[in-house]
Amino acid sequence: RGGQPDEPSTFPSPPTTPSLSLRCRSPSANRPPAAPTTTMMISHLRRAASRAAPSVARRRLSTPAAPASGLMKLNFNLPQETLYDGAEVNSVIVPGAMGEYEVTADHVPIVAELKAGMLTVKHGGDGEDEKYFVPGGFSLTHVGSTTDIVCPEAVKLDDLDPAAVSANYEAAKSKASSAEAGSHAAAEAMIEVEVNKAMGGALGLSLA
Amino acid sequence: MTTPTTFWRLAGVSYVQYVNKASSTLRMALREPAKSKAVAQETFAYNRSQWTEGAQGPKTMVGKFSK
Numbered sequence: 577r578g579g580q581p582d583e584p585s586t587f588p589s590p591p592t593t594p595s596l597s598l599r600c601r602s603p604s605a606n607r608p609p610a611a612p613t614t615t616m617m618i619s620h621l622r623r624a625a626s627r628a629a630p631s632v633a634r635r636r637l638s639t640p641a642a643p644a645s646g647l648m649k650l651n652f653n654l655p656q657e658t659l660y661d662g663a664e665v666n667s668v669i670v671p672g673a674m675g676e677y678e679v680t681a682d683h684v685p686i687v688a689e690l691k692a693g694m695l696t697v698k699h700g701g702d703g704e705d706e707k708y709f710v711p712g713g714f715s716l717t718h719v720g721s722t723t724d725i726v727c728p729e730a731v732k733l734d735d736l737d738p739a740a741v742s743a744n745y746e747a748a749k750s751k752a753s754s755a756e757a758g759s760h761a762a763a764e765a766m767i768e769v770e771v772n773k774a775m776g777g778a779l780g781l782s783l784a
Numbered sequence: 785m786t787t788p789t790t791f792w793r794l795a796g797v798s799y800v801q802y803v804n805k806a807s808s809t810l811r812m813a814l815r816e817p818a819k820s821k822a823v824a825q826e827t828f829a830y831n832r833s834q835w836t837e838g839a840q841g842p843k844t845m846v847g848k849f850s851k
Contacts, residue, residue, distance in 0.1 A: 655825075656825055692806055692810070709810065711803065711806035711807045711809065711810045712802070712803040712806050712807070713803070728803055728804065728806075728807040729807045729810055729811065729822065729825070731810065731814060731818065731822070734815075735814050735815050735818040735819075736813055736814060736815065737813055737814065737815045740812070740813045740814075741813045744809070744812060744813055748809075758794065758795055759795060760795055760796060760797060762795065763791060763792045763794075763795035763796075763797045764797070764805055766791055766792075767792060767797075767802060767805045767806055767809065768805070768809045770806075771806045771809040771810060772809060772813065775810065775813055
């Protein structure tokens with residue numbers, strides 16, 4: 577067929593470049609046939625592509641299909657155990673280091689480092705909320721309503737001992753004040769203070 | 785490198801060390817049946833054995849590393 581080739585709408589149109597002919601025109605000798613130019617090659621490729629299956633070309637990004645039920649998919653893993661593997665839940669409340677947030681279906685993709693705090697999985701409807709205390713980790717929410725959460729540990733509040741939390745908090749506070757400022761030991765003591773304080777908050781203790 | 789902004793980074797503690805210390809703190813505050821199960825998660829030991837002429841010698845547990 578002659579004339580302009582049809583442009584398949586699924587392909588990005590390459591930037592139009594002026595024809596580049598790098599051969600010098602020698603004034604005297606017989607000129608050899610013109611070298612194929614960039615635009616000619618692009619037109620060739622477009623014609624070939626339009627002959628190929630256009631439906632395959634349309635999907636340029638592969639994204640997992642969102643669950644049809646309007647729920648989100650949760651993958652919650654610890655190194656030693658898998659708590660949720662592709663479970664469809666209503667939402668998850670994630671304790672991000674920059675702030676707590678709730679992830680529902682079709683949430684914008686977000687990657688967050690977690691801080692020590694409560695992670696709540698809401699099943700919605702008749703299901704009970706599952707609450708875990710996590711010391712840290714990462715939460716990645718992807719396109720297609722899938723969230724991957726990885727934590728080194730996750731415990732139920734019933735397994736925490738409030739007396740131990742208060743005692744450890746006091747011990748850590750004294751260690752932090754007595755340690756040399758900016759040292760490894762001081763940092764470790766401050767980590768203990770931070771995590772015990774978060775546990776106290778989750779248990780309803782008032783730790784100063 | 786950008787300036788570290790967390791207190792642990794400034795003290796020379798890496799993220800892995802930080803999160804492991806936080807997990808350890810959490811495990812120390814657990815009640816008994818869950819506690820021993822969880823503490824087993826972080827316990828580790830090393831075995832050492834000497835190889836002579838392609839054969840492995842007896843394994844011994846390493847008590848501590850001495851320079």
